[in-house]
Amino acid sequence: MPNIEVNGKSIEVDEEGYLVNLSDWSEDVANHIAQVENLSMSESHWEVVNFLRDYYEEFQIAPAVRVLTKAIGKKLGADKGNSTYLYELFPYGPAKQACKIGGLPKPTGCV
């Protein structure tokens, strides 16, 4: 298994860069993964990542895309409650890319 180095600490990730141990996550780890993904974390990015992490804590899975868009729409205004906005933030797909940055497992299956 590969590792990433954050603040002098070595953290195990899988072949695709998802954290192996979710407890290894920190904001610095998130910033590091985002950098590897060519993203710089803005406040808007954090809104999404934090929502994903809260939802995960309650349900042990990332929210469905529709649940996510609805929540973001409620919080940030209807113009942002759509997948176009989320894809602008996370070009590789809000579910997968935001999960990776949030230290959550990758959604699997036909998605």
Add this chain to the structure above:
Amino acid sequence: MAAKIEAPALREYPTVPTLAPGAMAESKPYVANEKMQEALGFPGQLVDDWQEKALGRMSELLANYRSLRVYMDACVHCGACTDKCHYFIGTQDPKNMPVARQELMRSVYRRYFSVAGRLMPQLVGARDLTKEVLDEWYNYFNQCSECRRCSVFCPYGIDTAEVTMAAKEILDCVGYGQKYSNEIIGKVHRIGNNLGLPGPALEDTLLGLEEDVKEDTGVDVRFPLDEAGAEVLLVTPSADFFAEPHVDSLVGYAKVFHQAGIRWTLSSKASEAGNFGMFIGNYDQLRKIALRIREAALELGVKRIVVGECGHAWRVAYSFWNTLTGIGAGADDPFAVMLQKQLDHRYKQPSHICEVTWDLIQRGALSLDKEANDHRIITFHDSCNVARGSRMGDSAGGQFEIPRAIIRSVANKYVDMAPDTTHEKTFCCGGGGGLLTDELMELRVKGALPRMEALQQVVDNHGVNFMATICAICKAQFTKVLPYYGFKMGMVGGVHQLVSTAIQLGAKS
């Protein structure tokens, strides 16, 4: 992130591509780790005596499946299949010609299971099963989506997908499994579905959908979960709960049941129609995954089992559930008999959601506003496992006609793509068979080429802006690869997404 993947140029007149030997030699999916392998009863990693084990398993498969032996023996290398594979067309790698892919196994078959190959291997092109050959199996059998288009053109009717399935089974048995499929199968057993969506999350998602539909239509459409005594158990791919555009079809199913007054339920135990046991060619997994649905049906006491928009699930349901589980005739164990007595045989068991909807449309049970879909010019992508592995309705070709008939009933503008790319000759989306994983993106993009060419034609000639399909894999694959070819990802959607748009649930309150 991986290097940028370039989509091949669309060709005006598709011809046999120039060969690019070795072009995809390095393409392979991640290998399943120990935990994933062992959860399915496979060795955690490549065993020391892998050659002996592989040949042993191959010998068992040849003995159990007469078909496999026939497919090993019958090929005369006529070449009819060579240019029929979307992966060969898109990658130009000659080892992606179906005949060449199968030759990877046939050459080993001749070496160990034929007299000529045992005595004079060089003369008959027989090869030892070396580690290099095993790696080649891993790479190239994981470049076959088991779509069976090549089989349509084979004069001997060789089912090439069965050869791929046998290869994957042998690889699993020596500890050389593929991560994407095996991790997912583990989740089905552990959590109940491919996605890993636990019961409470499913419940929360469904409540959210009830709110959404109420907001859109003013009508209380329910998305029931685990409701004993319902008439219909709907089994659908878990992507329908999670992903776009999949969820729009789930909304469509719910509206259909609502308007027809059919009491239905989803099940948290059988919250997945997909059955990747078929993709990896493992009968025990295929059966174990299918049995969850029988258990759920017995527990809930339903009278009908209906399958949502999932291509390979419908193949498994239509073609294999009967003997695997007793849904349909065939199995005779006590639970199968119990289920047989419980189900209402005035209906097809199982039924496809398209059969249910089409039946209701014909009986005038749904009120539909076709104009609601007037912003769409629609075409239909036949999904491989539905097209070539199943049927719908009462007459041959029902699996082609019924989805199209539904679309025509809910929309005014429909055109077909070129006939050599639809119906039984349909091209795979490029992501089936357990290949819908990010590390195979180059293969997926290139494999979509023939479908993209056919789509471009109807876009140019008829202004098509929506490609409907009835498979979760197709939907996810196209959402990803359409942009590589300059199309919008929102162009793909489900047949029941169109139904959802057109259906009139009553006046807004």
